[in-house]
Amino acid sequence: MYSARITRDRRTAFVFLCDQSGSMTERIVFQGSEMHKSEAVATIMNMAIEELANRCRREDGIRDYFDIAVAGYSGDGIRSLLCTDGTFASITELVRCNVPVKRRHILRILPGGNQLSATVDQRQWITPAASGNTPMLAALEYAEHALRQWCSARSNRLSYPPTVINITDGEASDADDEQLLHAASRIKSLSTYDGNALLFNIHLAPYTTDRADTVSLPCSEDELPNVKYASLLYNMSSVLPTQYSRMLSAADLSPKHAVCYNCPADELFNMLAIGTASSSMTL
Amino acid sequence: MTITTVTQYIESLSSPTGLFRTLGEPVCERDSRGRPVFFAGGNAAVFPISVDGKKYALKCYTRPRPDAADTCARFASFPSPLVAPSRFLPDEIYVYDTPSEGRWCDAILTEWIDGFSLDFRIRQAMRRSDAATLSHLADAFDATALALLDELWAHGDLKPSNIIVTPSGGMMLTDTDAAYFPGYTESNVRETGTPQYNHPLRSGLPPGKYADDYPIALLSATLHALADDMTVGRMCDREMQLMQPAEILAGISEGYAASRRLAARHGDIPLLAMLDLLVSPSPQLPGLRETLEYSLRFRSCPADLPATSSGIATGRNSDRTIPETFRSDAGKWGYRCGDRIVVPPVLDGALEFTESLAAINMCGVKHFIRTDGTTAINCSGYESIKPFRSGRAEVRRNGKTLVIDRHGAEYPDKVPDGSECT
Structure with missing residues (x-):
């Protein structure tokens, strides 16, 4: 289980669900700059897609190891945020997309204490958006539908199981807790011969959160703050397989839940890297 | 819990000033957009760099590798022409988690090996319908495999992407994270090779020198089958795998059956012998060395044959004794x-x-x-x-x-x- 190697004939899939509700206009600090949460998430999603493309680079170019879907959920409903047709896009399709390139200027602190101005050119597959309510149930159902088709495809039956990563800053507006738990269960029941789909939930911290309040990949619910919503996300999330823990740390193999509560924007990219750690299972 | 991403390493190598502890400001190869050239793998990214005018491969891990230092030290104790010299560099590269915070990461610096991977060369030969090159690759692999069997250590993760074909046609091995050394126990070996190239029962056995046996037989058989008849390449998947070990042992590998048929058709006895080894119930293949030696002798390149330890004469049957x-x-x-x-x-x-x-x-x-x-x-x-x-x-x-x-x-x-x- 969770041991299938990812190849071009047996890809794995990543589905990212991005909260684009009105609360995402709240301002936070990301990489030393203040911006809307939606801008930070868009930037980080673009970094994550770039990272997945980087992981596919071999001697002969970019290899198509992953099927990627990115959907936004807001008052405008659920929509794919990628520039390609269809729900899923391959890595090479994304790399070939003619998307704008944004130049970010970052002031870095060198280990010796000096400052250094750096520029990073980043492709903009995802653009920021924020409006209306938080139809998280509809988003989960979108992911379920997409992955049900993906898992049933003959070419994917032996593949490494797909991963869903839900990034949200607040509670759903279209469902109660029970409905969300059922939707999460339906996603987690989808499977390939190598195992069940994995569901990560990442809750974005508000501006004022103390980093000490961040709980990442807890082993038990007791590690979470006494907040109903935190428990909900915890119970919606998958328990990471042992192989996953081994990919993350050779020393600590205790089972972890795929949830991060009060995740600061600066930590979100790391969480997405963890959420897509299965991408190291390429042949 | 923090993962180091390829992106973080790229950013550090793009502007290396002040971010390297011992290498100063390494000069990395750049692509047409000015970005560092790199090759990613399952657990690391490798960057071609120059330090003081000399070219190296800088390996940067994206997964925890607590035994990397030990592996480097072991190879230093067992120098071999099959593996380029490497140095473990603890806390060498500074990567940024935020603009103001980061951490030092270990790296491995290896002398650069000119050439392309065996995976690349096979694909190139197939695209060009170049049977002669495939034949040379197959023979060179057999010779390299014999040299590897003579070593006290095992590579542990043999596959075409971990073998470099040098401009002279020789082969060297890279990515030695799964290496086995004498005296290793299960606690030493954290990587168990790639399932697509290994006997299904390998992971259930204690680590040992036998770790390269099955991948050697599989790669040798595949290369010789392609060299004998490239049309069998139509049965390869996109990773250029003709046969999957689990399917071979289950008796359902079409690539394996096709290889047997073409071995018979071409009178390729060593290929048939190698294919017989692939149905072994155990990952240990006692007849492997003799089969490799026979293969090299059969294909009749006496000047290139290595010295053997099994006593089988190289070249033609010079003493004219009738078998x-x-x-x-x-x-x-x-x-x-x-x-x-x-x-x-x-x-x-x-x-x-x-x-x-x-x-x-x-x-x-x-x-x-x-x-x-x-x-x-x-x-x-x-x-x-x-x-x-x-x-x-x-x-x-x-x-x-x-x-x-x-x-x-x-x-x-x-x-x-x-x-x-x-």
Whole structure:
């Protein structure tokens, strides 16, 4: 289980669900700059897609190891945020997309204490958006539908199981807790011969959160703050397989839940890297 | 819990000032957009860099590797022409988690090996329909495998992407994270190789020198099958895998069955012998060395043959002793001179030598072989063949009896009856 190697004939899939509700206009600090949460998430999603493309680079170019879907959920409903047709896009399709390139200027602190101005050119597959309510149930159902088709495809039956990563800053507006738990269960029941789909939930911290309040990949619910919503996300999330823990740390193999509560924007990219750690299972 | 991403390493190498502890400001290769060139793998990214004018491969891990230092130190204790010298650099590269915070990461610096991976060279040869190159790659691999079997350590993760073909046609090994050294126990070995190239039972056994046996047999068989007949490449998946170990052992590998058929058709006895090894119930393949040596001898490049430790003579059968048939416990036929195996027992039928040629049956296909075990006359078009008498051998095709000479040319004359190879 969770041991299938990812190849071009047996890809794995990543589905990212991005909260684009009105609360995402709240301002936070990301990489030393203040911006809307939606801008930070868009930037980080673009970094994550770039990272997945980087992981596919071999001697002969970019290899198509992953099927990627990115959907936004807001008052405008659920929509794919990628520039390609269809729900899923391959890595090479994304790399070939003619998307704008944004130049970010970052002031870095060198280990010796000096400052250094750096520029990073980043492709903009995802653009920021924020409006209306938080139809998280509809988003989960979108992911379920997409992955049900993906898992049933003959070419994917032996593949490494797909991963869903839900990034949200607040509670759903279209469902109660029970409905969300059922939707999460339906996603987690989808499977390939190598195992069940994995569901990560990442809750974005508000501006004022103390980093000490961040709980990442807890082993038990007791590690979470006494907040109903935190428990909900915890119970919606998958328990990471042992192989996953081994990919993350050779020393600590205790089972972890795929949830991060009060995740600061600066930590979100790391969480997405963890959420897509299965991408190291390429042949 | 923090993962180091390829993106973070790229950013540090793009502007290395102040971010390297011992390497100063390494100069990395850049692409047309000015970005560092790199190659990613499952657990690391490798950047070609120059330090003080000398080229190196800088390996940066994206997964925890607590034994990387130990592995480097072990290879330093077992220097080998198969592996380029490496240095473990603790806390060498600074990567940023935020613009103001970061951490130092370990790296491995390896002397650069010019060339392309075996995976790349196979694909290139297939695209160009270059059978000659495939044949050279197959022979070079067999020679490299013999040298590897002579080492005290095992690579542990042999596959085409971990083998570099140098401009001179030799091969060197990279990505030694799964290496086994004498004295290792299960606690030492954290990587168990790539399942697609290993016997299904390997992960259940303690680590050992045998770790390279099955991948060697699989790669050798694949290369020789492609060299014999490139059309079998249509059965490869997109990772250029012709046969999957689990399917071979389950008896359902179409690539394996096709390879056996073409080995028989081409009279490629060492390929058949290698394919027989692949159905071993164990990852340990005791006959592997002899099969590799036979393969090199069979393909007749005496100047390139390595020194062997098994006592099997290289090159042609120089002492002119005529081999005799023998039958294995499994009911297969081979040839030997005393205790020395000339042809391993993989044949379905074998007659004694007459006039230095012997009729054999490989999976129903007939050939004549020489006393050194190499194929002299491919008789795949005949239903049956008889031993040579006075320079001629009787053969049958479509029910009609014909006669061939020692070059395989057909004649209308008949020769005295002898036993028949059917």
